[in-house]
Amino acid sequence: MEQRKLGKRSLSVRVGQDGYQHIEGRAGRADVDVSHMVRRMLAYAAQHMPEGWVPPRGKA
Structure with missing residues (x-):
């Protein structure tokens, strides 16, 4: 069975x-x-970042 690749954006x-x-x-x-x-890093953030969290101003 052929696996379908998901499109990338x-x-x-x-x-x-x-x-x-x-x-x-x-x-x-x-x-x-x-x-x-x-x-x-995005995959980690998607799993662990609390809802509504924002970084302190002046960071990243």
């Missing part, structure tokens, strides 16, 4: 220089590219 997100450097550093330590690290 492209998403553009603007982050500050500090936020990007943080993600880039995490990606380097995990030996993955930045896009993969962002997908990993």
